[in-house]
Amino acid sequence: MKIVVDGMGGDYSPHVVVKGCIEAIKEYNNIDIIITGPKELISDELSKYEYNKNKITILDAKDVITNNEHPVMAIRRKKESSIYKALDLVKKGEADAVISAGSTGAFLAGATLVIGRIKGVNRPALAPIMPGKNGPFMIIDCGANAECKPNNLVQFAQMGEVYFQNILKINNPTIGLVNIGAEEEKGNELTKEAHKLLKEKDFNFIGNVEPRDIPTGNTNVLVCDGFVGNTVLKMYEGVASTIFSTLKEEIMSSFRTKIGGLLLKPVFNKFKKDYDYKEYGGAAFLGVEGICIKAHGSSDARAFKNAIKQAINFYDNKIIEKIKTHIEQKMI
Template sequence: MRIAIDAMGGEKSPGVVLQGTQVLKHEVELILVGVEAVIKKTAEDLNISLDGLEIRHASQVIEMDDPPSAAAKKKADSSIRVGLQLLKDGAAQAFVSAGSTGAIMATAKLVLGTIPGVKRPAIAQLIPTLIAPSVLLDVGATVDCRPKYLYQFGLMGNIYAKHFLNIEQPRIGLLNIGSEESKGNQLVKKTYRLFANSPLKFAGNVEANDVFRGDIDVVVCDGFIGNVFLKLSEGLLAMIRHNVFNGSNGTFMGKISQIITKRVLTKFNESFDPDRYGGAPLLGINGSCVVCHGNSSARAIENGIRTAMHLAKNEIIETIRSELG
C-alpha cells in the first residue's frame, strides 16, 4: 500500500508532517509530495531521517487564503493536486493533507470527481462520546444543503460507521434544535421524512447537548452547522483546560482541589483529544482522501495516515460507490 501525503499542507508544515511519518514509514510506503528542497532542508534542520520516504516534487503550494476553486485550476503543480493525481493514476491508494479544506475539496472534485450518484461530498469527523466514538458529518465540505444531500450524508456515514467503527446497525440522528419531529427549519423537516421512510436505523432528531452522550452513532448536519459545532466543542475544551490548569485561589484547599481536578481532566483529555482521531475522510469523492486539521500536530498527522490506511485497506470508498452509485 502506498499513501501520498501533502508535505506542504497545514500551519506547521513540513515539519510536523515529517515528524508524523516516522513511525508509519516502517509499516507502509509513504510519498511526501511538495517542494523537494524545502522538505530536505526542514528534515536536516530538525534532524529527521528521510530514509524509507519517497519524495515527489511539486513546485507550487496552495496557501490557506487562496481562493479554493481558482487555486485548484491555476496551481496545477501544487502539492495537493500532484498528490491527488498520484491517487487517480493508481500510484497511491490514499491521499492525506492538512491544507486548505476548500482547496482539497475543489481539487479532489476536479481531479477525481465525485462517486456517480453522489450529489455532494461530506467530511466525516470522528468525535468522542461518553460511550464510544461517533461520526459527525458534514463538518465543512458542503455548507449549503438540500434534503437529498443530507440524506446521502446519512447513507455514507452509515457505511463508514459499519466498516470503520465495526457497528453492525449504526443509529442515525439528525442534528436539530429539538428532538420532536415538528422542530427545525424546512430543510431539516424534509430531511427527517427521507430518513423516516428509509431502511436506515433512524433514531430521529438529536439536540447538540445530547451528541456526546453516545446514543447516536452517526450525526448528520450540513457543513456549516457541523463546522461550528466542532470548533465550538474544541474551544470549550480549551477554555476548560486553561481554567483548570491556571486557576487557583492560592489557598491550600484551592491548590488541593486543582490537583484533583487536573488528574480528572488528564483522563478526560485522553478521550477528547482531537489529535487521537487524526484526519477525517472526504466521503463522496472518487478516491480515499483524508483531511487533517490545519493546526495538526505530528500525532494528528500520524493518525490521519492511519485513517487513510484503514480507508484503503477496507475499501470503504469502493463500498460507498457500489451502494450509492
C-alpha cells in the first residue's frame, strides 16, 4: 500500500509529519510513504533519522496552501502545492491514500475536485471518530457541507454506517439525528424531514439525539449538517481542553491536592488518553473516489502515525468499494 502525506500540512510541519511517517514505517511493514513538500526541507528532516530509505520517497512541491486562502481558488491555482500534488497522486492511481493536516477547506475541496465523488454520492462528508463514555462514536458531517438537504443527511447515514460497521466492527450500528430535542416533531424543516426519511429507510435509527447525550457514546453514528457537526466538534474539543487544564491547576494549587493528584494519576492518565484526538488519527472524508484522511491541524507525530494506521484500516477493509455497493443498493 502506498500512502501520500502532505509534508507541509499542520501547525508543526514538516518536523512532526516526517517523525510520524518514520514511526509508521517501523510499525507497519506493508506500506510505502510519499511525502510532498519542498525537497530540501523534507530531506533535511529525514536526515535526522535512521530508517529504511526504500520505504519513504519525496515528491517535490514548492508551494503551500494556507488557511487564509480561498480553498477552491487555491486548489485551482496552486498545482505545485503540497496538498494538490498529494491529491493528484491518488487521482492518478499512484497512491492508495492521502493524509493532510493542512487547510481543511483546501483539502476537502481538492479531494472533491481532483479525486472526484463516488457515483451516486451527492455530498461527500467529513466523519471523525470521537471518544465517548461508553465507546467511540462518529459525527457526520463535521464541516464539509454547511447547508444540506434532508436526502444528504440520509446519505451521510449510509456512508457512516458502512465505515463504522467495518472499521469499529459493530454490526448494525445505531444511527441518531442530532437535534434540539428528542421528540420527533422537534427541530427545523431539515431535521423534521430528515427524521421521516431516516425512519423509513433500512437503518437501526433510534431517533433524535440531543447534544447533551452525545458524549455518552450510546449512539454509534450521529448525523447532522456540517454547520452543526463542526460546532459540536469544536465545543467538544474546547470542553475537554478546559477540563484538563482546570484539573491540572486545581491539583497543583496546594500540597494536599498534589498528593491527591499523585494517587489519582493513573485515573487521570487513562481519562486523558481516552479523550485524546491523537489516538484517533484524523477524520475520514467519505464519498470520494479515494482514501482521504484529514488530520487535526495541531497533530503531533503520534497523531500522524495513527492517521496512517487509519488509512491502512480503510484500505484493508475496502471501505470505498463497500460504500459504492451500499449507495447503489439504496440509491436516494
